[in-house]
Amino acid sequence: MVNPASSISKIEDIPSQETVFDFLGRRSTIGPAADERWYSVKGLLMALPRVAQLLLEGQPGTTLTVAGWVRTRRDNPAFSFIELNDGSCLSNLQIVVDASVPGYAETIKLATTGASVRIEGELKACPAGAKQRVELHAKSLEVLGVADAKTYPLQKKGHSWEFLRGIAHLRPRTNTFGAMARVRNTVSYSIHRFFQERGFVYVHTPIITTSDCEGAGEMFQVTTLDLERLAKSTPASNAAPLVDYTQDFFGKKAHLTVSGQLEGETYATAVGPIYTFGPTFRAENSNTTRHLAEFWMIEPEMPFYELDDNMQLAEEFIKTIVRDVLRERAEDMAFFNDRIDKTILATLQNILDHDFKRVSYTEAVDILTTCGQKFEYPVEWGINLQAEHERYLTEKHFQQPIIVYNYPRTLKPFYMKCNDDGKTVRAMDVLVPGVGEIIGGSQREDELDTLLSRMQECHLNPDDYWWYVDLRRYGSVPHAGFGLGLERMILLLTGMQNIRDVIPYPRFPGSAEF
């Protein structure tokens, strides 16, 4: 059952001006007139059509070859239905394999759930009453890789999230995780597009840092020192430190970054608005549905922006992502609305339809203390808003995303701009129903003396931040920025409950499997 179409394996074999299908299953034409992006990914283009594209605009009468994985198979005496999924979209392509197909008796038995197959056939319109528009009538069926039904863990039934987390290498083959991967991809592209269209420069801030305390949580240490040997050794004298970091790889103690903000500011005050988009690491012992030890964060930083500008950009940013995902991943979003959270589409539309309510911390405290609602933790000016408080504000009182700003300075890091009242700083948190804090940001302190006294207040040594302080010494300007947790954005978009299920391979305390 050799398939002639499979001989197209190298990009050179695809004639110029040929119609091909990109990774989203969209049709495109490559050739001399095509734009650069196409050339740069030419080698990755699939010579086979994708299911997404066939379901959308495949024409009956076309003979073609598809390949993918069997989701399920339904047998009749004279033929079988194969549900073929290639990951290009949620839906499967229904394959009709008649018993007259060469080798049917032996081959069809191997086409079990999870097996990979390649099929050549003719696209035909479905009989009236069928769910789908077209289906493929096989002329040949080739099983590329079997999946022993006795041991293949995925069944055609619902699995618990815990179980799927244990088979994180196979869960992308489920509807939910396939949809999650596509939404994640669309969000990532939307984020780059949002900033690129506004002239932001994408800056790659370091992953490894020797700033001892960036003020955003516990850090993972990075070292090439032989810890096992050190554990066995005894100090030469009481005075000598057991660990000599001058002998370590960087000559001093190093960590994985918890934020690219400080380095981001240096480029923002040179090349204009910038953004970072990369992995971030927090060694907090957090066991929640909203925290990961390794997550992806987007941090824009804008010169000449004050707090109001910052809030406006954050709102536009979130709305743009929501709009793009609703438009570009309609089928996946309908799935999330149907199977994961029945209110998710209405929630997202609600986000698009309203301006984010801007509430100062002081106003928020007033609302919470006069609303009559009983809270486990009492509210008073100067305390951190608890999750229950934030939830009340965004889910009950306003029932839409809100931005809380001007927090007490005792609650916030040293780099946030002090207000003239002497009590508050120009911080802002964007809170959304269901997820809570999704963005945290601020206008930055741009006055040298104020920054130095704030560092003192926070027990930080300005010498450790000499290069950061220099920005206020040389050509200082007002500037602002914020951080968006990518995974929290995906939670908001999909209605998924656990942050461990919106990242391919979650890392959290006690778990870095795969």
Next chain:
RNA sequence: UCCCUGGUAGCUCAAUGGUAGAGCGAGCGGCUGUUAACCGCUAGGUUCUAGGUUCGAGUCCUAGCCGGGGAGCCA
């Protein structure tokens, strides 16, 4: 880290201290348009681990391991 809760068939779950079960999945058979297909039959268990109480423990007690939910930290 704290509080709550759970661990039984491949998966999802039942089982008053008294013979460990169902649905789905799997295997086999049937069915000429199915679509979480349907119908019939069959197989499938160290009840997380180690102790203890008891005539008898999946069930009660102690400890441990692992998971889930909530809180804190934050994005």
